[in-house]
Amino acid sequence: MGAALYSVKVLRDRGVAFHVVVPVDDLGLTNKDAKTVKQIVGFDSDHVYLLSDAKKKVLEGNTELHNALTYSNNIWIPIALDSYGATYIAQNFIDAKSSGRKQFLQVFSRRIAESLEAELHEDCTCHVSAGIYPFSECKVTSRKEREPLAQIKASKGGVKG
Known part of the structure; x- marks a missing residue:
């Protein structure tokens, strides 16, 4: 894990926002159904972003859902969350229909674009x-x-x- 901590330090020192698209094991939301979990595009250190965020003028995300978020960590998730970036749920993109994939990509690209404006x-x-x-x-x-x-x-x- 020492390499991961060093990676986060280098990214933060250089102002880099690290975004990653990965399969997230055991993704869940306490007190929410599986349908809502399938709507998750990704999450950062404060917000969860849903497919429905693609329709909103301003990408805000949901802090309430972030507090209910559960998942199994891998090496990439903490690096993304600690370096101003976000983790995007690969299985939700793969499992989505055409319209869902389009919404996923809209939210994904808007979140990345916002991280470039810092x-x-x-x-x-x-x-x-x-x-x-x-x-x-x-x-x-x-x-x-x-x-x-x-x-x-x-x-x-x-x-x-």
Whole structure:
């Protein structure tokens, strides 16, 4: 597990959001039926994303379902969750019909796109190599997720321009 911790540190230091599509064993939701479990596209450290999120203007996910989420861990899930990324449920994509796959891909691509919009703050140090070649070494010290554009438009009554 030492390699996994190192991987998370490297990803976080560089501001990389790691997303993974894997079969998730023993996926379940306490006090929910199997039908809802089949609707799960994926989850991050705070939210569960469902097929129905594809129809929403703003991808928000569901924190209540995240609190009820159960699964068997593998090496990739904690890396994704600890590095600003998400885990996507391979078996739900494979088992879905054509329309479900389309919704899955919409939610999947929107979540990845949102992770690319983060505002990074870095601490950089300048160095010199061989006495004449300058280079900088940077480490991400914080990451702030930006508010989705659709949400900004809705709260301000549209964008003028």
